[in-house]
Amino acid sequence: MxxxxxxxxxxxxxxxxxxxxxxxxxxxxxxxxxxxxxxxxxxxxxxxxxxxxxxxxxxxxxxxxxxxxxxxxxxxxxxxxxxxxxxxxxxxxxxxxxxxxxxxxxxxxxxxxxxxxxxxxxxxxxxxxxxxxxxxxxxxxxxxxxxxxxxxxxxxxxxxxxxxxxxxxxxxxxxxxxxxxxxxxxEGQTECHPVAVRYTQVIEQAIQSLQPLLERYLEGKLPSRWAALRLIEGEETLARRILAVADLNEEETAALLEQVAAARRTILDSGVEESKLGDVMVRCIVLMAETIAAEVCTIPCRCRERDRKLDRLLTGRLLGVPLMILLLFGALWISIAGANIPSQGLAFLFNQLEEALTRLFTYLHAPRWLHGLLVEGMVRSLGWVVSVMLPPMAIFFPLFTLLEDVGYLPRIAFNLDHSFKKAGACGKQALTLCMGFGCNAAGVTGCRIIDSPRERLIAILTNSLVPCNGRFPMLITLIGIMLAGYVSQGVGSVLSALLLAGFLVLGVVATLLASHFLSKTLLRGVPSSFTLEMPPYRKPQVGQIIVRSLLDRTLFVLGRAVAVAAPAGMFLWVMANVTVGDRSLLALCAGFLDPFARFLGMDGIILMAFILGIPANEIVLPIIVMGYVSGGALVEVGGIAQLHALFAANGWTWVTALCTAIFCLFHFPCSTTLLTIKKETGSIKWTLAAFAIPVLIGMLLCTVVAAVGKLI
Amino acid sequence: MNRTLTLNQLPIGSQARVSGLLSQGRMRRRLLDLGLVDGTLVKSIYASPSGDPVAYEIRGALIALRGEDSAQILVEA
CATH class of the missing domain: 3.40.50.300 (P-loop containing nucleotide triphosphate hydrolases)
Structure with missing residues (x-):
């Protein structure tokens, strides 16, 4: 052995x-x-x-x-x-x-x-x-x-x-x-008498020759028949585990190994090739499964007809990719168009809450700073995060879960595999990329489904190039600001969805290019084999989907955002209200970053907001708003028009909005994702790479856009 | 008359029986786990938009394989 x-x-x-x-x-x-x-x-x-x-x-x-x-x-x-x-x-x-x-x-x-x-x-x-x-x-x-x-x-x-x-x-x-x-x-009321797989005669004899010794050595810690099979098969890792469990002394180990070698020799002498020994065993199991299935299942010959028809459309040469993009666009449009009204409703509720709290604080003669810290800092940040984030999330997540539930996601991987292969990566990366739309940290964990370590690392390092759901609402808002004043509301949501879909496609293209770059440089190698199962299409359970996506995903992500936004809101309020000389801390830091940020088509406040937003991307936009408002607290929670007016007053043009959106798409992952990457790769070096890759892409694109924008 | 070819050469819509695996290591194992032992009926169902990978019906399941991997599977049609 x-x-x-x-x-x-x-x-x-x-x-x-x-x-x-x-x-x-x-x-x-x-x-x-x-x-x-x-x-x-x-x-x-x-x-x-x-x-x-x-x-x-x-x-x-x-x-x-x-x-x-x-x-x-x-x-x-x-x-x-x-x-x-x-x-x-x-x-x-x-x-x-x-x-x-x-x-x-x-x-x-x-x-x-x-x-x-x-x-x-x-x-x-x-x-x-x-x-x-x-x-x-x-x-x-x-x-x-x-x-x-x-x-x-x-x-x-x-x-x-x-x-x-x-x-x-x-x-x-x-x-x-x-x-x-x-x-x-x-509780011992039923007993199992499990059927045993019948192997070929010569293998059965070999098992029997080993079983007595193994019974004695293993003392019931492992079934002797199974252990015998694994030892005969000779796969080293497993054999070592079994021997470790048996906990034998040197003499016993030698005796056992000798018996195993003898048993193997008998099998090989009977004409089985050594490399085929494992195959023969698997074949016995597979054939037994086949026999049993044939006796208990009745399968009509045309039962997959409907699936095949659907697949011809969804993975077809002509329509496969366009339909994929159309589905994505549809889901985004529904999220954007549907989010407006609940967003306004939530904003209204938070304003009411704030007013009520203010009256309460006045009534209690609470000090001004306490009111500022708790109401203008914490409650207002929460209001922003909840009313901007919750509605698109509560719509997009169920829609996405619907596509998952129906069985469409593996088809995406099937459609995109060729591109990922060209990039030197695994087709399953398309699946982890989709998980990244929900949450990059989850996407990074999901990369475990990729068997090849090289390809898994590529998928981990590039996962942040698609916007997670914490960045979705910000992208939607920035697109709204870009379009504000140019188009009417009705056309606006279609155009917004188109632009957002464009940003997502850009994210996917960047993922492919970065993967390609990585497999040509740091992670050199050829794409390895993989198999992808495409489950049958299933009828979605709409009620379950809504409950599951609201409970499992929406509330989880929102909870995290709120947990970060509340203390961050207070911290920001302090930064904006503590002054050194005649300028607030916030203004000082922003001023320091400003020259560099200008070069990227943004300004100091925006860049600082991205840095302060590392714990959760959801709070980047609220920080920008807070930075602009001289009062030192976020403005009253409001709509896009209000934001546009505020940003325009602070020197924003469509170029600023575009650069900010690009940087939102391509910048360092949030702290949760970074910690997850550290955990999954076990390496600071790769974690830093995962930090640097999106930043470099973002800076490059922003510089180009800013330079071109100046020329126009 | 039976002729031996590799699975990637099997035209879409036709079927054949596995007569051997050339792949090694982990991929060989995975293919066996999916039930691709000698004698298994495999049907080529459809190709992805770019023509590769191709989805095959293997023991009631639909499995996509890349061209270079299905080129390692011998079949008799």
Missing amino acids: GMTTAAIRASAKPDVAVIEKAHPQERLIALAGNPNVGKSTVFNALTGLRQHTGNWPGKTVTNAQGVYRKGDNDYRIVDLPGTYSLLSNSIEEEIARDFLCFGGADATVVVADATCLERNLNLVLQTLEITPKVVLCVNLMDEAKRVGISVDLKKLSQKLGIPVVGTSARKGHGLEELMTAVESLT
């Missing part, structure tokens, strides 16, 4: 996430499954959204946990990353496999896709080799029914020897039954 005893003994114990039970009686449940099978939906439905990590578009990449109660017990459920297999060594598979092996779960729920059961059974059979206590949850039963696929769950349960429950988690169907099945398994 090419391993020395010393090397094995030196290898550390596997690093498994230890899940703390809240109390010893709590049952620990692992949730496994292929990607795109609605595992997160099952998780959310079971735990009632009471999970502690935000759920972003795409795959679950960290172990989310949640608790539900059934009967007399609490069940702590751990959402494992979606994987196709448990045999290779991608990060996700390692996390999932290690948890199943060593996590100490009382039971495991494997979620499978009813519309694609055969492929899913592969993982089920592999899981059963590791742990017998499994409940199979066949999800998406409603989708299967819709396309005419039927699954005989009873027969499937007999074939596999484990409880099988059919669910439609998005509609909440079958969850009671699932919880009951889990309960009777953990």
Whole structure:
């Protein structure tokens, strides 16, 4: 096997996430499954959204946990990353496999896709080799029914020897039954007699030759059959883990390795090529899945007809890309046009609140500075952030989730893959880019779905080149200011959406160019292989989408913004009201930055606002406004027309607005994103690169625009 | 008469059976995990707007593969 005893003994114990039970009686449940099978939906439905990590578009990449109660017990459920297999060594598979092996779960729920059961059974059979206590949850039963696929769950349960429950988690169907099945398994009312994969005769003999020794060495810490298979297969990392668990002395290790070598020799002597040994094993599992699926599933031959038609349109040679841009534009236009009225309403409410508070402060004879700090500083900043940010977010997020829910995002990756390949990157970067539209920090975390380390790094470093939702409202406002005075309101929202779509396309183009540049310089290499699964189109659950995107995303992002805006508002008020000589601190700092900022087509106040906005991009615009108002506090919350008048009075032209918008699109990531990049790359150097890349692009573009603007 | 070709040569809309994988390492593993073992029926469904990647139907799932990767998959049509 090419391993020395010393090397094995030196290898550390596997690093498994230890899940703390809240109390010893709590049952620990692992949730496994292929990607795109609605595992997160099952998780959310079971735990009632009471999970502690935000759920972003795409795959679950960290172990989310949640608790539900059934009967007399609490069940702590751990959402494992979606994987196709448990045999290779991608990060996700390692996390999932290690948890199943060593996590100490009382039971495991494997979620499978009813519309694609055969492929899913592969993982089920592999899981059963590791742990017998499994409940199979066949999800998406409603989708299967819709396309005419039927699954005989009873027969499937007999074939596999484990409880099988059919669910439609998005509609909440079958969850009671699932919880009951889990309960009777953990409480010992049901017993599993899982089917074992039959390997070829020579492999079976090899397994049997190793099992007695392994039984003794492993003492039940790992199933001996599974361990035997992995040792025979000879994949080093896994073999080392198994030996580390067995915790053998040198003599025992040597004895075991010798037996393994003998077993391997017998197999190789029978005519199996060494490099094909793993293939033969996988083939046995796949064929068994095929046989079982054929017996329990009825699949009409034309069941995918509608999907194919839709795909011919959405990924078609002629219409694929235009339709993609049109969809993006549509979503943006609805967000912009729809946000106006609620924005004004919220602004009105905050003004009312402010007036009421002012009356209260006057009534209480509170000191002027306290009123300034709390009302003009904090409440007014909050008012700006909430009324400018909340409406477009509350509209755009559900729309985006809708596209995700229907299954359109993988099609975007499919359409754009060729461009990403040309840039030396991975097509899945299109998915992380889409996540970046929600939040760059989430996009950076999402980059874990990219297997190649080089391509993952490229995706991480360029993720901030698309505007996150904290920057959306600012872009919308800046575009409004650019257009104000030129066009009427009605035409305005269409034109705004067009310009905004233009900015987003610019962001995507910059992502591609920067990726290309990186793969030619710092991260040299050729694009590596990848597979991209395109799940069937699914009927969206509109009600769920609204709840989920409001709870999971809108409120989360807004909460963060508010948490930053409130103290920042107070800090700004102090800066604007503490004077050195005859000028405020704010004015002094802005004056210092001014010459440099002018060069970039902006002014000192704007640049300083970007710097002060590092904790959260949402507060950049409020800071600019505050900087301009001589009173030293933000002006009353108001509309675009008011802003335009104020900015124009401070020397803004359309060039200033354009440069600010460009810099908004391309500048340093917010502190949360930077910390996430540091965490994901584990390197200060790459974090600095992620800081510098967008800034350089932004400065370059702004300089050019400012220079051209002066000539015109 | 069966003829052997690589998957990327398979015309859109036609199908073939896998007869061997030339890819190595992680990609080979991933293809096997997706069920692409010898004898598996693969159908070429449609290409992306630029012609590459192409989406294939593999054991009921729709999987997109790049040209250079599908060139590593031998099929018999």
